[in-house]
Amino acid sequence: MTQRYAVILAAGQGTRMKSKLYKVLHPVMGKPMVQHVIDQLTPAKLDSIITVVGFGAESVSEQIGNQSAYVVQKEQLGTAHAVQQAEDILKDKQGTTLVVCGDTPLITHDTYQALIEFHERNEAKATVLTTNVSEPTGYGRIVRDADGHVERIVEHKDASNEERLLTEINTGTYCFDNAALWKAIQDVSNDNAQGEYYLPDVVEILKDKGEKIGAYMTPDPDETLGVNDRAALAEAEKVMKKRLNHMHMKNGVAIIDPDHTYIEPDVVIEADAVIQPGTIIRGKSVIHADAQIGPHTEIIDCEIDEGAVVTHSVAKNSRIGKRVQIGPYAHIRPEADIANDAKIGNFVEVKKATIGEKSKVSHLSYIGDAHVGSQVNIGCGTITVNYDGKNKFLTTIEDDAFIGCNSNLIAPVTIGKGSYVAAGSTINKHVPEDSLAIAREKQTNKEGYAAKIKNRQKD
Incomplete structure (x- = not known):
């Protein structure tokens, strides 16, 4: 030869x-x-x-x-x-x-x-x-x-x-x-x-x-095309984007608006995935069959399994399981592993955390450096307090736990299987299995005190 x-x-x-x-x-x-x-x-x-x-x-x-x-x-x-x-x-x-x-x-x-x-x-x-x-x-x-x-x-x-x-x-x-x-x-x-x-x-x-x-x-x-200036660089980008999108569509991927979809060359997308307008998929991401990505979503070096839906969100260097629902406006940061049928809702940030099957973090929460079991419900405004200014610590939430709204879980801490955390609690001690944890100030009502404040403001 x-x-x-x-x-x-x-x-x-x-x-x-x-x-x-x-x-x-x-x-x-x-x-x-x-x-x-x-x-x-x-x-x-x-x-x-x-x-x-x-x-x-x-x-x-x-x-x-x-x-x-x-x-x-x-x-x-x-x-x-x-x-x-x-x-x-x-x-x-x-x-x-x-x-x-x-x-x-x-x-x-x-x-x-x-x-x-x-x-x-x-x-x-x-x-x-x-x-x-x-x-x-x-x-x-x-x-x-x-x-x-x-x-x-x-x-x-x-x-x-x-x-x-x-x-x-x-x-x-x-x-x-x-x-x-x-x-x-x-x-x-x-x-x-x-x-x-x-x-x-x-x-x-x-x-x-x-x-x-x-x-x-x-x-x-x-x-x-030879690229000698920024204009030619933009033209090359346009040509390659069109070529790559055409390849994916020929392979059975539904790209709703190819002119406004950006898929880098090392991305793998299986047939019957749906890519909505405004979506950017980068790196070595893998999108499995029947997943729906977008609109206006950025995926970087992620594996997204069959039937998952990610909308108006950003995900990087993470794994997203089958039929997972993410967004709108969620941020999946590196080393997240979200198991099948879980839900990550609007304005939720997940970082270096595992979320178990059928668990829900529906809105306005930060889950970082955490192991969350299956069928856990995490209420609105929950924070895993993982950083003391020098070191980061792990929060563990075991299967079937229920975390009430506006709870702070100060790591390292474990919420036992089947336990409840009352809304508004700040938890800094382990919660045993099947327990109710309440950690908040007792409510005090001072009757008539609001009227005194209002009268003082008039003076």
């Missing part, structure tokens, strides 16, 4: 982004652009990937990790110069080298695979990935001869007026015969408007030597 390699060009600082963040690390749908490129290259089973980095090299390697080897382009002298930085790793190898840009996050694995196979099938020395666009300004143009073969690639700045009318563009992605690449790249000159060493010149050099040059045209110009 032919050996295959990839070189990712990721050394540009990206000054047009006007950002302190290294260009290829700007996220599209929650994931850095260069990570999208790596993820789409990985299924091609390449023998090695080399990423060319420059300014911000450490932050790129922190993101990609051991998914790639790295070489540094200390001076930004053009794309051919960038590729040359990988020469020491690849120059003695045989096979196919794919050169891609780290700021093209929309190119799919299918396109990379089709380009490689087209290149190898045609036994070309170089193959260019091209596409047709309605507005080609800024892109290199593909100049073909009378027979339709690639004659040369001309950069926009160096193109004649006639050449600038061409709409077939160079996407900046190439396949090369590896040995031919390193031989031809030595002859690239910087005699051009920018004084740079252009990688497309390698194609022209190979053609002048009589080598076979190919061009594979992708029918979808959107996927070849």
Whole structure:
């Protein structure tokens, strides 16, 4: 089998982004652009990937990790110069080298695979990935001869007026015969408007030597979008959002308003889940069948089981069981585990707590650092007082307990199975099983005292 390699060009600082963040690390749908490129290259089973980095090299390697080897382009002298930085790793190898840009996050694995196979099938020395666009300004143009073969690639700045009318563009992605690449790249000159060493010149050099040059045209110009500024970044986000939502709908997910639904690429959603408008689902969340998410809900790194309903709420790094009802306006913070058929109502915050089956926290409560058993009812305004300013402590509420409204449970404390806590109580001692705990001041009525206060206010 032919050996295959990839070189990712990721050394540009990206000054047009006007950002302190290294260009290829700007996220599209929650994931850095260069990570999208790596993820789409990985299924091609390449023998090695080399990423060319420059300014911000450490932050790129922190993101990609051991998914790639790295070489540094200390001076930004053009794309051919960038590729040359990988020469020491690849120059003695045989096979196919794919050169891609780290700021093209929309190119799919299918396109990379089709380009490689087209290149190898045609036994070309170089193959260019091209596409047709309605507005080609800024892109290199593909100049073909009378027979339709690639004659040369001309950069926009160096193109004649006639050449600038061409709409077939160079996407900046190439396949090369590896040995031919390193031989031809030595002859690239910087005699051009920018004084740079252009990688497309390698194609022209190979053609002048009589080598076979190919061009594979992708029918979808959107996927070849290169991101050089914030406007292009927003456009890439829009394209990928549409692509991902379309994929989920094809798989049986009901997305009520795809234009106003944001689902990141690593999210898994099963068929018959319903996603309402204004919903954002991030990270590695898993949404099971028949769950209903939204409207206006954010889910981050959560597993939400079958038939659960989460509306107008935020949930992060938690597990939500079957048929759970959450919201509106609930906040499920990290490490919550909410069991089947439980209910978390409006203006309830749950953090690092387990909520047992069929238990209810219906409104206006904070349940943090707690173990709540099954069929527990927690009344409005209940607080697990878990923090003393230095340490956090556990509250345990056992099965079938009933917590009255406006109760403070000062941890560490246990409410025994089947016990009641009277409304308005502040509990700081363990409550035995099947007990009633009352911890509040005895009510005192001073008859006529309100009239005295009113008369005093008149004076």
